Amino acid sequence: MKKRPSIKKRRTKNDVNSGISSVDQSNHESVECISSSLSMNIESIKKRTGHSPDIKFRKVDIGKNSGMKSVIVYVQGLVDEITVTDFIIESIMNSPRFSSEIMPQEAIGIISEEVVSMGGITTEEKWDSLYLSLLSGDTVIFVEGSNVALIASTQGGETRSIQESTTNTVVRGPKEGFTESITTNIAMVRRIINNPDLWVESMKIGSVTNTDVSIMYINGIAEKKIVGEIRSRLKKINIDSVLESGYIEQLIEDGTMTPFPTLHNTERPDVVAGTLLEGSIAIFVDGTPFVLLGPALFIQFFQSPEDYYNxxxxxxxxxxxxxxxxxxxxxxxxxxxxxxxxxxxxxxxxxxxxxxxxxxxxxxxxxxxxxxxxxxxxxxxxxxxxxxxxxxxxxxxxxxxxxxxxxxxxxxxxxxxxxxxxxxxxxxxxxxxxxxxxxxxxxxxxxxxxxxxxxxxxxxxxxxxxxxxxxxxxxxxxxYMSPLAPLIPSEVGDTVVRRPLSGRKARPKLTTADNKIREGEHQKPQAAKDTGMVNAFYQKRGKRGSK
Amino acid sequence: MEKAKISSYQLFVLMVLFQLGSALLVPIGMEAKQDAWLAILMGMTAAFILMYIYDGLYRYNEGKPLTEFLKDILGNFLGRFVAFLYVLYFVYLAARVLRDLGVALLTFAYPFTPLFVVNGIFILVVIYTVYKGVEVIARTGELLVVLEFLLAVTFIILIVVSGLIQVSNLKPVLEEGVLPVIKVALKETVYFPFGEVIVFLMIFPYLKQPEKIKKVGIGSIALSGIFLSLFMAINISVIGINLTARSHYPLLTVIQSIELTGFLERLDIYFLVLLVIGMFFKISVFAYAAVTGAASVFSIKKPSRLAYPIGMVILLLSIVIASNYSEHISEGVNIVPLYIHLPFQVIMPLFLLVIASFKYKKKSKTADEK
Amino acid sequence: MNRTIFFLIVIGTILLSGCWNKRELTDIAVVSALAIDKNEEGKYVGTFQVINAGNIASGEQGGGGENAPIRVFSATGESLIQMSRNAAAKMPRQLFYEHVKLLVISEELAKNEGINTIFDSLDRSPNFRITTRVVLARDTEAANVVKVLTAIEKLPSEGIIKTLKSAETMQGETVTVDIHAIMNALRSPGKEPVISAFTLKGDEKSGERIQSIQSTTLDANLQAKGIGVFKEGKLIDWLEDDAASGTVWALNKIQRTVMTLDWENEIDAVALEVIRQNTGVTIEMISGKPKISIEIRAEGDIREVKNQLDLSHPNILMNIEKKLGKKLKTEIEDAILRAQENKSDIFGFGEMVYQDYPEEWKKIKADWQDVHFPELKVDVKTDIFVRQTGLRNKPYFSDFE
Known part of the structure; x- marks a missing residue:
């Protein structure tokens, strides 16, 4: 009775491994590192991607008179093409820094340090990571004679712009919802919580899809053990594809035999920020506007962000x-x-x-x-x-x-x-x-x-x-049923009812680390002691009237 | 023993629900007539002493459930034997409560359904709960106690508003003097429901703050005693002692008498919910104690595996325990308190306490000598 | 895995077979009232008023209102159980007693055989609610009471109960009692039950027809008429008018009633509407014999004046209060005297003696109804207060000379 699932598990693992190994093998067949010959590099990329037409190769002469050749490779649609033409192609072509006696290695250094005026530029020697970058929207620059390639971060292209979220609508509160782009989504939360303690860890999950997955938490508020648990559960995932955060949700939840969701998901950055402040951890998955939040409590599924704004x-x-x-x-x-x-x-x-x-x-x-x-x-x-x-x-x-x-x-x-x-x-x-x-x-x-x-x-x-x-x-x-069962009296105020914000002194005990205090003393609004803040004219008239 | 911890509040809730369980629904202390509510209060007072005994017993064996420390006190073989008797006792009581429940459902709502099926459905839920362990029982208790409390409060409000209470029905107080009432208290109410808390000796080891056991125990007995007494007083004052004593479920009759504004009537569902929740915790606690007890008697590593077989035993026993309800009731009134409750709830624990205190003294003496 | 499958099979079996108690609404006939008579052969005749749900709801389907909202069946039997079994044989649907609101007992049955046996079987049955109201059928068969259709209220049983209630609160000459109250009184040695009676005015036969309620005046009409007094489970006397109202006062069941007073040769010249009242009964033991004192405080408004009374004058009001008090006192005293003559303690004085003096009660318990109650000394005190006099303080014809 117990044996069967374990066999199954092993088998699925093997399946996935074999898939990976086949990919790996094809990599090994070609050379693991890039070569110094331009044409060989181009050939090997073309072979590896099956001559896909959306992968563009642009041959560029370095400088006006150095006579050196380079090739710029990018995936059409994934990159911001204006950046590529303005900041890479044009600067490399027109730069006066190159002389004829320059060595390929030097040229790489000059390009990355002096010619290309862009934020992220790195060097890469291995094909594996080169493909990852290329296919996630970076631009690769090969230089004739150099076995090191430059990678410029040019991610861009068309994505959905920020729109109002369709699944969690509110009357009062921010209207923006997450998009399909993970970087935009993380930035949206950062915009709400301006604090260096907002930490993000990133990883790639999915042996075929190589999907970007990031976890986000507030250092000092999130309980270390839970962060570690989530991290290790994510690391343990060995699956070919992650097409939506639902994949992750089903693979890291505590048990599958339940109709109830044990991870929360939302489309709203303010909900993410609010739950992060209560010690939860957010899991962002590239390609979906739905962000996972865990640990999730039963009662959280009945809370709307608007509850706190009203x-x-x-x-x-x-x-x-x-x-x-x-x-x-x-x-x-x-x-x-x-x-x-x-x-x-x-x-x-x-x-x-x-x-x-x-x-x-x-x-x-x-x-x-x-x-x-x-x-x-x-x-x-x-x-x-x-x-x-x-x-x-x-x-x-x-x-x-x-x-x-x-x-x-x-x-x-x-x-x-x-x-x-x-x-x-x-x-x-x-x-x-x-x-x-x-x-x-x-x-x-x-x-x-x-x-x-x-x-x-x-x-x-x-x-x-x-x-x-x-x-x-x-x-x-x-x-799951806390703070109702086990009962945590100080937190019942934010379950079936919501007590005034001025009474919300501490963060939830079970999910937060050291930073537990939410607000200072004496937060209860008080009426002004002096009632004479009204317009002096009316005050005077009132006095006269009383005479 | 499983690795679990429950808070003192959870224990308190569980003990209250356990004691209210079936006692809220059946007539208790009826021999004291309209002083039944007094008999309950007196039984409660006597139960405080029992609680002291249980607490003392536990003090000597902190961190161990009843069936474990029996081995320490009485030696391995005899200890196991007595522990086994206790397991049987818990199973028997669980079966009795289950029978009560099944018959109640059959008489008032589902006369054509077989007893086996009604009890079977119930025991399936109990098995699932026991399988999940004591923490889950305690948490469920925390949630359902709110419901039970709400029901009780609205019930009292409805009764008062509908003007059904006739305090004169409680008169004359102490018609025959105090003695008969005390007699009923000692003969009946102290054992059922209060003395049955001995089953919690199996659950005390899970408590996070073991020093609070006495406080929690006494508190829960006091609260449930007052509640039971109040409900009994309401029963008698609404439908009179005669009908209360003749009814199998006086509370049902009282609930059925509520008629307010032409719509708040036929509130039988109140009774049904109270019945099921109360019985659920009583049977679950008994079954859990029986399961962990049996596991310790037979040295079984995973107690939760026993949930299913013991549940089935309880189910079958609840069917064969008596051939009809009158037999079941008369056993409950005439035989069980004297020949089963008294030895298991009073004599045995006292005996154990005495032996334990001797052993403990000896040990401390030898420790001193060394 | 195996365990899951096993559980599924067990649960599946239970689910599939579990329809023991299932009764669809279309399988039951909801009985709303039950009348019990006794025929010449000495058998019980039960008349079951079954709700014809399709016609009672003002639904559009089937053109409700065309047919009678109830159907009436009768069956005979040696006992109530047998009777209901015989009735079941006549019905296409299962008789459903949980919604019986009204139980009608015929005068003959109550007089000759008593109601003890009936109530024992009702008490045992889990189907009957103890809140089922009970009335007597006077000068007619009980069956006729449940056969008649009532106006305004579509459900005749509901109509009877509402009439009873409004008569109790507005007129103060009837009492609403349920099975529970009767049973309590029947078994208590210190109390005897009272049950209100209904009678049928008009043509019985035409009252059964739907045309009866289609005209503005009814061919047959049910009317509350008096209170039946029981002794040892048998009907022995009828209380009417003043005797009835005195009894209701003493029972502390009055809620709102109208008291009238003769004034200077004018009969019922002043009418006082009682707004609230309180009846207190206390018991004293004087040399081993109980003495009852009843104290009544009533407040009310003056509603009608036929004379030229100047109500703005406090003295006149005080006079009215005094006279009303005296009238009420005699009314109650007469009612108690009547009960004592009947040797039936309908007020439950014996029960009160038991509650306050259990020791003495033991001695007199045995022959309370026959010996001690008739000799009981009862002291009645009444206090009437006129609070308001309506919108005017004088009759508009007070200045006519």
Whole structure:
């Protein structure tokens, strides 16, 4: 029983290794280091990339009269072509620094130090890292006779500009959302937290895709052990590709047998900054606007950044509402099924009669009716996602109004069921985190089936089971349900409710290192002692009036 | 023993939930008639003494669960045997509680469902919980105690607002004098539910701050005693002693009498939730104690592996324990307290305490001589 | 892995087979009221008022309102259980008793056989709520009470309960009792139950038809009529008008009622609406015999004056208060006297003696109803306060000379 997965694991490891080794071997066949012959270098690049036309070779004479040749290689679209022409090609061609008796090695030094006026320029001898740089948008400069190549960082090209995030929208708060470019994303967080203690570590994951992955944390706030744990889990990943942060999420979470997300993800830099300040670690993955945040707690999935921007009464009320609504989206239809098929004695007579009257003509048992409607809704939702935007609204009208109304009039479903389904549908969108909302979507069916078998008793039992499961989860060693269970009294103020900011003295205990104090003493706003700050004119008049 | 730590608050919550568990739902101390609430309070006071004994016993053997230190006190063979008896005791009590639950569900909501199925569903959840360990039980307790507390408070508010309480039903107080009440307290209420906290001797070693055991134990007994007494007083004052004594589940009858504003009525679900949560913790704690106990008796490395077999034993025992509910109840009232609770909750611990104190003295003496 | 599969199989089996208790709403017939009669053969006749859900909800489907909101079935049987089993044979659906709101017992049954056996079987059944209201059917069969359709309230049982409640609060001559209260009184040696009665005015047959509630005036009408007094589970007396209201006062069940007073030859010249009242009963033991004192404080507003009374005058108000007090006192004293003649302690004085003097109670418990209660000394004290006189202080015709 235990053996099988380990065998599997070994096999997958071998697969990946063999893939890598084949790549490596082809590398070894050619020479590991670059040669000093220009044409050989060009040939070997062309061979290695399969003569891909988007890899551009530009032959350039060095200086006007040195007679030395060089080749500039870049990938079209990945580089900022203006930089390449203005700062590399033109400066190399027109530079007066080169004389005819210059040696190739010297030429490299001169180019990097005196000719090319750019930020990042390094030398490289190995093909492996040269390809990595080339394919991530750097420009490679070969010089005839030199076995060292220059690499100029010219990353650029077309990326999506910063736009409002589409998944975590707020009314109040910054509107910008992450883009697909990892450098832009990291910069966006840096812009919020101006502190040298904001540390970034970078690595490449994916033996084929070589995706940039960075972890970001605030040194002194993030717990060292958790940072180490995340780092080692990331290092352990041995997979061919990372196409989205979801890959990373599924590979580094604590356990896979759970419907609940144990890593948070967001599209908003302010959320990242906020959670970093509570000791979390952010994982950026190139190519996706979704940044992972861990360790994640259950309650974080119900927090919206807006909670902290609004006054605490409203924030607390909405948080409470969200959790309530989450529970409704879980057990709403299940409760309907239980009440109509088992526990008819538990609802007021009038309500029972109303429901009974509606169900009188429905040909299905309540559970079938509920399943039909829920599945129908899931279909509508799934179809709505795939639908081109232009006809998306048409479909929702057809789905919601026509099918819903028609089904009721045809007597296939009862109006009460339609109400229940729409309530749960709306409720499932009130959870700020999409990944938590979809886990509820799945569990809803478990609840419905248990309700159909055991009524309210079944619902309660599954509820307890889910609760026990939630309590047993950990995210990077941090109990998932904390600070509620285990209870940390000082932190309950930022869970179901949000206490005023002036009472938020310390950072969360479990996830932060030494730097625990959030705010100084006496942060509670106070009314001015002197009430005479009003316009003197009015004060005088007031006095006169009192006479 | 697993590597786990629970805080004193978690232990407190767990002990309160454990004691409220089934006692909140079934009539206890009914022989004291309308003074049942007093009998509960007296039983609570007597249970303080028991708690002192358990705490003293644990002091001599800090860091070890009951089944382990039995080996130290009574020697390996006899110790294992007594420990095994204790494991049986826990299994039996778990089975009794499970039977209570199953019958309650059957009588008031699901008359045509087989007892085996209702109990089976329940035990599956318990097995999962026990498998996850004591930390998870404690954390779940922390969450559900909030729910239980909310339910209790809203229940009291609803009862008061609907004007059902007739304090005169509690009169006359001490109709036959104090003696009969004390008798009931010593015969019944001290063992159930308070004396059953002996099972926590299996859980004390996980406590982060072992010096707080006495405080937590006494506190939890006091809180649950007051709660039980209050609920019993409410039961009697709403439906009268006669109906309370005749009902299998007086609280259900009380909840059903609530009728407010034409909509807040038929709140049976209150009872159902209280019932399931309370019973869940009681059975889980018993089952957990039985699992770790059995693991230590038979020297099994991974106790969680026993969760499944012991759960099944509890399930089967809960079915065969009695042929009908009356037999089950009469066993519970006439046999269990005197012949099972008394030896396991009072006599044995006292005996152990005496032996332990002798042994400890000897040890310290020999240590001094050296 | 194996374990997961095993669990899935176990759970799957349970899920697939687990429909023991399943009853869809379309499988049950919700009984809203139950009437119990006794026929000539000595068998119970149960009349079940079943809700016709499709017609009661004002839904558009099937054109609700055309048909009667209820259907009535009856069945006979030696016992209640047998009766309900016989009824089940006549119904396409399973009878569902959890929503029974009203239990009607016929006068004959209550008088001749008593209600003890009925209540024992109701008590045992987990289906009946102890909050089910109970009424007697007076001068008619119990079955007729549940057959009649009521106006305004679509559900007749609901209509009866609401009538009962409004009669209790506005008129003060009926009491709303449920199974629990009756059972408590039946088993207690120091208390006897009272149950309000309903009677049918008009044509029984036409009351059953839907046309009956389609006109503005009803062919058949249910009306609260008096309170039945029980002794040892049997109906022995009816209380009406003043006797009924005196009893309700003494039972401390009055909420809002109207008291009238004759003034200078004018009958019911002054009407006082009681806003709040409090009845306190205390017990003293005088040489081994209990003595009851009832103290009533009532506050109210004057609502109607037929005479030329100047209510702005405090003396007149005080006079009214005094006279009303005296009237109330005699009313209550008469009610208690009536109960003592009946030898039925409907006020629960015996229970109070037990609660306050358990030792003495033991001695007199055995023959409380027959010997001690009829001899009980009861002292009634009343205090009436007029708080407001409505919007005016004098009748508008006070200046007509």
């Amino acid at each position: 006054r605490f009464f409203i924030a607390s009320a909405t948080r409470f509402l969200r959790i309530f609504v989450f529970i409704i989206s879980l057990i709403g239809p299940a409760l309907y099924v239980a009440v109509t098929t088992f526990d008819q004695s538990m609802i007021p007579t009038q309500l029972l009669i109303m429901i009974a009257a509606q169900r009188e003509s429905v040909p299905f048992p309540a559970i079938v009716e509920a399943l039909i409607m829920e599945v129908m809704f899931e279909i509508l939702r799934e179809a709505g996602l795939r639908m081109p935007k232009a006809i998306g609204s048409t479909i929702s009208i057809v789905g919601a109004l026509v099918i819903g109304q028609a089904a009721v009039q045809a007597g296939i479903v009862s109006p009460a069921m339609v109400i229940i389904v729409s309530i749960t549908a709306i409720a499932s969108f009130a959870t700020p985190s999409y990944s938590m909302a979809i886990s509820a979507r799945l569990l809803r069916f478990v609840f419905m089936i248990s309700a159909a078998t055991f009524g309210t008793y079944g619902i309660i039992m599954v509820f307890i089971l889910v609760l026990v499961h939630l309590c047993s989860l950990r995210s990077f060693g941090v109990p």
